[in-house]
Amino acid sequence: MDVKDETAFEAMCNEVRRRIFEAAIPKHVVSNIEAMLDIIAGKRQGAPLGFAVRSSAWGEDSEFSFAGQYESVLNVPRKAILQAYRRVIAGAYTPEAWRYRLHRGYRESEMAMAVGCQLMVEAEVSGAMYTYAPLSLEQEAMVISAAWGLGPAVVGGLAESDTFVLDRLPPHSVISTESGRKVSKMVMKQDGGTAWVDVAQNLQDEPCLSAEYIQKLAQAAIMIERYYRRPQDVEWAFDGKGNLYILQSRPLNVKPNQPERHRLYIDHASLSAQVLFSGQGTVVQGGVASGKVYVAQGDDDLKDFPYGAILVARYTSPKYSRIMRKARGILTDVGSATGHMATLAREYRVPTVVDTGVATKVLKTGDEVTLDAIQNVVYEGTVKELSQFEITQEDVFEESFEYRTLRRVLKKINPLNLVDPHSESFKAARCRTFHDITRFVHEKAVERLIDLSENYRKQHDKTPKRLEFVIPLGLVIIDIEKGTSSPDRARSVTLEQIExxxxxxxxxxxxxxxxxxxxPVAVDLGSLMSSFTRTFSSSLAGPEDVGRxxxxxxxxxxxxxxxxxxxxxxxxxxxxxxxxxxxxxxxxxxxxxxxxxxxxxxxxxxxxxxxxxxxxxxxxxxxxxxxxxxxxxxxxxxxxxxxxxxxxxxxxxxxxxxxxxxxxxxxxxxxxxxxxTEVSDDAPMCELRPKDADSDPGR
Structure with a gap:
């Protein structure tokens, strides 16, 4: 057929859609849909069910967005789910959607349509957000479009909306606000479907987003962008209780007009920036992060960790997972690229470098820095050009088919839920992934090894060797493998023979x-009397408690x-x-x-x-x-x-x-x-307390 013949092409589209509407849905599909509806109804405990039945086609929201090309049906009651399912499938063959695919080189064999069913959010306010505003790359801004009621009023351009332009960097200050006159809004009908109703007179000219809602939305959107390493087009909604729902997120194609010139722009910015340290440690998760440093000395400091900061710590800990959603980057003095925290950093996609040896010495709380965890460099101040380059570069492995397949597999392997071995929830029954199983087995094995080592004397009978040492420790050594260089039959071992x-x-x-x-140490009467009460007789103790x-x-x-x-x-x-x-x-x-x-x-x-x-x-x-x-x-x-x-x-x-x-x-x-001792090149993380020159600890 000649696709340039509009009449014939449209007739073909209508015929395909007619056949889909008249076809019987396979029985196993119907039974699976009904089974899932029963499960959801049980969880909702009698509350009315309304679904957004949405398209999820092969290739949709990837390199090409297909924005608005496929059909979605809102507030579908249970009894109408199957008919809405047909509508979405048939929506792949509207003249607009089919031509969109043809114009972008899609073969018909590549067409596959899945259908997603989401519970409706009774939205008080909803809309869309670009994490990178369609401005010049030098202007770092986000833009929010919002209106009262359900989202199609905004994304479909069906009604007036408010526009907010925000700074991309925390605290995401509002740069400008433009309020539209919002006289009507889309709402859910009680028996299914949607309707337009009037907006209350006092709200028509009022901005529909508060400062609190703007902050919640900005932080969530930036976190999504960081995860996908691409600017995002995010559809969202707030319900009447102030809960934020992310309805959809798709890549927002932002690319420099002149890539080579932009690359030179990046190189110049990097060369002119002040390097604080470079090439120190191991990159755990690549990426670029700019923000203020927050040095955490212990777990208690994490309670006050500010949103958008870069965590700097002495050592790695899986307990940092509690702030990874808020952190823009992580730097540690010591740690392993294969440790638990490193795994969590990759999961949360937080730019991270461990084992730098110098982070807590060079950086202090409040310093403004840029962490380039691609080249492993920390710069003084904010280098905006580096962040721009990372999210506008063309080759992103995460968008490949291989990566998407691996990510689905890793959901059963990588996430770590058993973080704290001292928690009551640290049980075998709580393991959800292979990582959980490995962690649980590791911790229990260590406990068992310590128990075995404590009882080694009871279970083994090796010839011991007495340590000849200037300090009278009374220590006996059992060498199980290459621990000393002394002869096997020797009854003693010297410090020089310890291997x-x-x-x-x-x-x-x-x-x-x-x-x-x-x-000798002077003992006061109280300590002397205490020692009497703590003395035990060797005649009353077993042989395992007395001896060497x-x-x-x-x-x-x-x-x-x-x-x-x-x-x-x-x-x-x-x-x-x-x-x-x-x-x-x-x-x-x-x-x-x-x-x-x-x-x-x-x-x-x-x-x-x-x-x-x-x-x-x-x-x-x-x-x-x-x-x-x-x-x-x-x-x-x-x-x-x-x-x-x-x-x-x-x-x-x-x-x-x-x-x-x-x-x-x-x-x-x-x-x-x-x-x-030989630790002067590895200074401890705490500061020495000043001591009075005339003071003596009195040892």
Missing amino acids: STPMKALLGGLLESGMWETN NLAVISNHYMNLHLRLGYHFNMLDAYIGDSLNDNYIYFRFLGGVSNVARRSRRARFIAEVMECFDFLVEIHGDLVVGRIKKMSKERMVSRMKVLGGLIGYTRQLDISMINEERIDLHLSDFMQKIQTL
Whole structure:
């Protein structure tokens, strides 16, 4: 047929549509539709059902938008769903839609129409939003069109609307407002379908969006744009309770008129911008982000994280997922590109660089920066040209068929729901993805390994070796694999013969720091009486509770149980060349003095460990610290810190007579450990408290 013959072409379209309307819908399709309607009706508990029955054709809203070409039917009651389904299918063969496909080179074999059914939103106000206004690229703005009632009044151009132009950068200030006279609006009819009604006189000239609604909409739209890495055309609605609904989002084709000139424009802007640091760390998620820095020292800081900021933190944590919707970018000093937070950053599509080593040293809260997580550069100030280039470049892998297929598969693999192992919801039954299963198995395996290591002596009978050391630890070592270089039949081992990386670092820190005190400590009457109540008789204890301090070691592993007087230390660690395998688990308990002094010492230990990136828990005088996924060099330095800490705190509780002693000892310890151990090039994240020159911690 000659498609240029308008009469013949239109007759063919009408014939195809007639056959669709008269055809029987396959029984299995009808039964599946009815089954889903039953499920939805059950969830709605008798509330009336109204659906938007919408087209979802192959290729729609991709390179070509097909905007307004296919049919949608609004507020369809349950009894009319099947007829609306036919209407949408037949809508693919209207003369307008068919010609649109022909003009853009679509073959008829590529035509496939799916039909989406969405519950209607009883919209108080609705409309459309472009995340990049159709202005020159140098003018960074978004534009919102809004009207009272349902959205077709705006997207179909059927009524007057309001127009708001906003700044793309937070806090998305309103640049201009143009209010139309909105005399009528489209609403849902009770028995199905839509109708036009008059707008109340006092609302006809009033802007239909409040400042709060504008902010909600701007933040949601920018988040969608960041995810798809393309400017978006977003259809939306607010209901009468102020809830925002995103009805649809399609790519908004924004491209520079002269790509090569635009690329030179970008290169010039990059060269003229001040580089704060470059090439540091590992890019986890590519992209460009501009905004103010927010440095988070701990989990409590996340409560105040401002929308649109760039998170800067010492270490990575899956707990950052709570602010990823608000964050424009993430930078950390330490961390792994294969860790849990990295996975979440990719899921949320937040530009992220980890393991920079310098982020918290160079950046401070309030700094305005641009993070280029494509070239791995952090610039001072806002470099708008970089953001423009990222969302206007032509080649985007995310728009390919392969990516869309992979994304569907990854929905069953990648999302992480089991974030906090201490949460009551951290259960096998809550696993929803393969990532959840892996995380759950990993955490439970670690718990089991720690339990096994604590009971190693009960289950194995290897020839132990006594450690010959200048400090009287009374330590016995069991070498399970390449942990020492001493002969197999030797009954002792020296420091020089220790090959275990964590054990050598721990002993080195204890020795090099000079923290081990040999002078007797003055004990007051209260502490003396407390020690009497804490003394137990070896005759009343089992053989597993009395005897040698024990370490089970290999070349990269160490499990240590060390009792020094009334102080109990437990260390389980693996330090090797693979960053993802490295971890340290540390536990400290006990003391000779009363519970108040022991608790102060516990807080002192916790503060020191937090300064060196440990995640710490305190329960009375029990301190538990964990750290993982750092480089071998950094893990060795942390182990040396623990060695110094064990020596420093051996009799420290006796001197903890008041709260001020915590700060005094923290300052004293940090100065000594930084001077006498090899950690000076990896400064801790906390600031040293000033100490009075005449003060003495009184150890």
